[in-house]
Amino acid sequence: MKRWLAFAPLIVLAALAVLFAGYALKRDPRVQPQALVGKPMPALALPDLDSGRDVPLRQAGDGPILVNFFASWCAPCEVEHPQLMALKAQGVSVVGIAYKDAPANTQAFLTRLGDPFTAKLIDRDGRAGLEFGVTGVPETYLVGPDGVILAKHTGPLTPDAAEDLLRKAN
Numbered sequence: 001m002k003r004w005l006a007f008a009p010l011i012v013l014a015a016l017a018v019l020f021a022g023y024a025l026k027r028d029p030r031v032q033p034q035a036l037v038g039k040p041m042p043a044l045a046l047p048d049l050d051s052g053r054d055v056p057l058r059q060a061g062d063g064p065i066l067v068n069f070f071a072s073w074c075a076p077c078e079v080e081h082p083q084l085m086a087l088k089a090q091g092v093s094v095v096g097i098a099y100k101d102a103p104a105n106t107q108a109f110l111t112r113l114g115d116p117f118t119a120k121l122i123d124r125d126g127r128a129g130l131e132f133g134v135t136g137v138p139e140t141y142l143v144g145p146d147g148v149i150l151a152k153h154t155g156p157l158t159p160d161a162a163e164d165l166l167r168k169a170n
Contacts, residue, residue, distance in 0.1 A: 035133050036141070036149045041067070042131035049103055049120035057095070057121070057128070058147050064169040065093040067141040068117070068157075069129055071101040072109035074137045080156035084116035087162060095119045099137050100126045142168055 036042075045054040057067070068084065070077040087094055096117035098106040103122055110120070123129055132141065135154065142151040142165045151168040153161050 034152055037152055039149060041141075041143050041147050041149055042128070044128050044131060046097065046121035046123055046128055049098065049106060049122055055119060055121060063093065063145050064150070064166075065095055065118075065143050066165065067095045067097060067132075067143055069097050069099045069123070069132070069134050069137050069139045071099050071137050072105040073101065076156045077138045078109075078113065080138050080158075081113045081116070083157045083159060083162055085114050086159070087157075088116040092166065093118045095121065097121045097123050097128055099123050099129050099134065140165065142166070144169065 041057060043056070043058065045056045047053065048055050066087070070080075084094055084096075094117050096119070098120065100123065103124075106120070106122070110117075121128075126134075132139075138156055140153045140157055141149050144150050151165050153165055155161075157165075
């Protein structure tokens with residue numbers, strides 16, 4: 001009987017491994033939550049990076065806008081940054097929300113790589129990210145002129161992904 005007690009932790013570990021393997025095999029990693037697509041953008045006011053004043057997110061840009069959650073500590077955000085600069089050059093309005101980042105680090109990041117944003121807002125505690133359903137940075141949302149979220153892209157924006165998002169604005 002004592003011999004079985006010695007194997008109990010191994011049996012429990014094996015059972016957990018089977019449980020997790022079963023879940024992982026049935027889960028599609030390409031599925032991305034799109035919970036807010038088709039719904040109004042959350043009514044939030046976030047501090048502006050430069051002035052510190054609260055800016056209602058709905059007033060951060062006119063017409064269709066892209067809302068980009070990014071952070072200075074995020075390597076994929078640095079990868080997508082040239083695409084954001086290209087969007088700015090095309091006249092696309094991009095609102096940047098610094099997600100769980102220190103304002104000084106965000107400012108240094110934008111000074112080093114360039115500022116592609118029409119508005120730079122701070123989400124220090126991640127509250128806005130929670131409201132939007134951010135699963136990780138970078139994430140970009142296309143918001144229509146009426147404030148409804150039209151599409152979401154998870155991960156670094158590529159030229160094709162940006163074109164696809166902008167196509168959904170029409």
